Amino acid sequence: MLPAGRWRAAAQGDAKAVTTWLDEGGGVDAHCAEQDGETLLMPLVRRQHARRLSVEEAEARAAAGAAELLGKEAADPNPNPNDP
Numbered sequence: 001m002l003p004a005g006r007w008r009a010a011a012q013g014d015a016k017a018v019t020t021w022l023d024e025g026g027g028v029d030a031h032c033a034e035q036d037g038e039t040l041l042m043p044l045v046r047r048q049h050a051r052r053l054s055v056e057e058a059e060a061r062a063a064a065g066a067a068e069l070l071g072k073e074a075a076d077p078n079p080n081p082n083d084p
Contacts, residue, residue, distance in 0.1 A: 002030035002040055011043035
């Protein structure tokens with residue numbers, strides 16, 4: 001069983017606590033009863049997904065800001081050099 005404290009550490013991105021759990025023989029597939037049986041990987045994946053969405057949102061906002069500064073409706077982050 002995965003202790004609730006280790007699950008919370010994973011959810012908070014505490015790499016040291018997660019690494020310690022694994023180094024002590026804890027499994028990534030151990031289930032946490034206090035978290036409806038979630039494994040250690042589940043909060044880590046959610047955290048990474050949220051981080052990825054934040055980066056994508058920041059990139060979209062930067063492109064929109066650049067378009068506004070340039071007076072265009074949209075900025076293409078990957079322009080085609082063959083377009084007129």
